Amino acid sequence: MAESDTRERILDVAERLFMAHGYDASSMRQITSEAGANLAAVNYHFRNKDGLIQAVLKRRLNAINSERLRVLDALETAAGSKPLKPSQIVDAFFGTLLRMGSSAEYGGNTFLRLLARSITEPSDFIRALLAEEYADVVQRYREALFRALPDVPKTEIVWRFHFMLGATSYAISGADALHLAAGVKSNDADDDEGLDTLLPRLMSFLLGGLRAPLPDLPAPKTARPSARKRKPEGSRK
Amino acid sequence: MAESDTRERILDVAERLFMAHGYDASSMRQITSEAGANLAAVNYHFRNKDGLIQAVLKRRLNAINSERLRVLDALETAAGSKPLKPSQIVDAFFGTLLRMGSSAEYGGNTFLRLLARSITEPSDFIRALLAEEYADVVQRYREALFRALPDVPKTEIVWRFHFMLGATSYAISGADALHLAAGVKSNDADDDEGLDTLLPRLMSFLLGGLRAPLPDLPAPKTARPSARKRKPEGSRK
DNA sequence: GGCCTATTAAAACGAACGTTTGATTTTAGC
DNA sequence: GCTAAAATCAAACGTTCGTTTTAATAGGCC
Numbered sequence: 119m120a121e122s123d124t125r126e127r128i129l130d131v132a133e134r135l136f137m138a139h140g141y142d143a144s145s146m147r148q149i150t151s152e153a154g155a156n157l158a159a160v161n162y163h164f165r166n167k168d169g170l171i172q173a174v175l176k177r178r179l180n181a182i183n184s185e186r187l188r189v190l191d192a193l194e195t196a197a198g199s200k201p202l203k204p205s206q207i208v209d210a211f212f213g214t215l216l217r218m219g220s221s222a223e224y225g226g227n228t229f230l231r232l233l234a235r236s237i238t239e240p241s242d243f244i245r246a247l248l249a250e251e252y253a254d255v256v257q258r259y260r261e262a263l264f265r266a267l268p269d270v271p272k273t274e275i276v277w278r279f280h281f282m283l284g285a286t287s288y289a290i291s292g293a294d295a296l297h298l299a300a301g302v303k304s305n306d307a308d309d310d311e312g313l314d315t316l317l318p319r320l321m322s323f324l325l326g327g328l329r330a331p332l333p334d335l336p337a338p339k340t341a342r343p344s345a346r347k348r349k350p351e352g353s354r355k
Numbered sequence: 356m357a358e359s360d361t362r363e364r365i366l367d368v369a370e371r372l373f374m375a376h377g378y379d380a381s382s383m384r385q386i387t388s389e390a391g392a393n394l395a396a397v398n399y400h401f402r403n404k405d406g407l408i409q410a411v412l413k414r415r416l417n418a419i420n421s422e423r424l425r426v427l428d429a430l431e432t433a434a435g436s437k438p439l440k441p442s443q444i445v446d447a448f449f450g451t452l453l454r455m456g457s458s459a460e461y462g463g464n465t466f467l468r469l470l471a472r473s474i475t476e477p478s479d480f481i482r483a484l485l486a487e488e489y490a491d492v493v494q495r496y497r498e499a500l501f502r503a504l505p506d507v508p509k510t511e512i513v514w515r516f517h518f519m520l521g522a523t524s525y526a527i528s529g530a531d532a533l534h535l536a537a538g539v540k541s542n543d544a545d546d547d548e549g550l551d552t553l554l555p556r557l558m559s560f561l562l563g564g565l566r567a568p569l570p571d572l573p574a575p576k577t578a579r580p581s582a583r584k585r586k587p588e589g590s591r592k
Numbered sequence: 593g594g595c596c597t598a599t600t601a602a603a604a605c606g607a608a609c610g611t612t613t614g615a616t617t618t619t620a621g622c
Numbered sequence: 623g624c625t626a627a628a629a630t631c632a633a634a635c636g637t638t639c640g641t642t643t644t645a646a647t648a649g650g651c652c
Binding site: 238241277281284285289315318319322324326330332 | 375376377379472475478511514515517518519520523524525526528551552555556557558559560561562563564567568569570572573
């Protein structure tokens with residue numbers, strides 16, 4: 119077995135431990151021990167710990183992002199020259215993520231939660247890795263959204279894409295943090311059905327936000343600074 | 356100075372370092388050193404490192420959540436028996452957070468970003484702390500939303516509240532991660548105006564999502580399993 | 593079949609960590 | 623001005639970390 123399934127075992131265990139306890143709190147000793155491998159195996163296969171987390175993230179992200187591009191290609195081919203519907207685009211991006219990420223062969227949500235956490239990771243190289251891995255896909259999807267929503271300013275679409283990422287990330291990762299605070303706790307096993315209910319709920323929310331009426335922004339400061347009208351008696355203190 | 360401003364200095368530095376490098380990656384030596392205090396000062400004032408992060412979070416959260424309750428009280432008093440408008444509620448919750456969190460006396464965004472990151476923190480006691488600190492506020496606001504949106508099922512509102520938290524969290528914390536990936540990079544200094552544009556943009560998005568058409572969920576499994584009607588030729592594979 | 597390469601194994605390294613101890617200084621009350 | 627409590631300080635403790643080193647073990651190829 120020259121291909122070394124030790125490598126894969128380490129990746130699986132690392133993915134799980136990074137998700138459960140975070141990056142710093144998962145020691146290489148714990149990872150290699152649970153993977154039934156030697157401590158030095160990580161350094162051999164991945165050079166160092168940073169290389170390990172990098173490999174963990176890349177392994178799944180490559181597959182997911184390839185699929186996202188494939189689906190988008192298929193949709194655009196089918197639509198010919200007509201722009202896609204926003205719902206198609208949103209589903210192709212976020213739906214693909216959730217469907218792939220929650221499938222059993224992907225460790226059932228483990229990677230999704232790790233990914234969601236990694237996005238807010240302070241570590242520079244993780245952010246850089248994600249930015250690099252996402253660059254193509256985000257670019258393509260943004261342009262698809264531009265065409266699908268020609269009346270919405272591009273800047274606004276970029277922001278809303280951003281907000282959608284946040285809502286999705288959070289829907290996966292912090293799924294219980296404040297839920298528990300409010301004592302929701304699946305009153306009737308109706309909750310926790312997993313993807314079956316989460317995905318349609320999330321999709322409605324995302325599409326609602328994406329197509330919301332445009333905000334009226336404060337006047338840009340390119341004009342004279344105080345040229346802006348304000349109602350007297352504003353609510354600010 | 357019996358009240359020890361060493362304590363406050365440590366809190367300020369810890370807040371900043373926790374935000375910049377994460378919880379685990381900020382050592383007590385670095386914190387106390389930058390705060391001009393002795394290493395043992397943290398253990399003296401906060402018992403241990405966990406007590407420190409707890410104090411860092413509580414200090415600001417108390418103020419923010421008190422204000423959120425105060426604003427909600429004022430709104431409900433003013434409205435009498437009539438339900439509030441969703442936009443009032445959303446602004447009272449998220450607008451208050453962003454306005455307070457980005458004011459200079461609060462360290463200008465530092466705490467907001469730390470808070471956003473802490474929500475996805477794997478550590479148990481941090482999640483427990485947040486849940487406890489948020490319990491009252493979330494409860495009150497959820498009920499206000501129930502009254503404001505009587506036609507939307509409560510379960511749906513809870514989920515959408517959840518999504519709104521995610522979008523907001525992300526809007527603050529990961530503000531650059533994938534932004535950079537797509538090469539947005541404030542083309543004209545129009546970006547990065549901070550709260551002035553972020554808040555109205557976010558509010559539009561949140562309200563759009565909150566009031567989105569309801570999703571059609573798969574039939575709950577309380578009824579007979581296959582009693583569900585489906586249009587033939589569904590789009591799923 | 594013996595050399596080369598890939599892989600594992602065990603042990604040790606130095607550095608950094610959170611925490612504790614005990615002495616010392618500062619503060620406030622009478 | 624004395625005393626007790628609060629606060630600060632320097633130093634050390636024991637542990638754990640990521641990484642490296644050295645030796646041993648298993649295949650592929652001529």
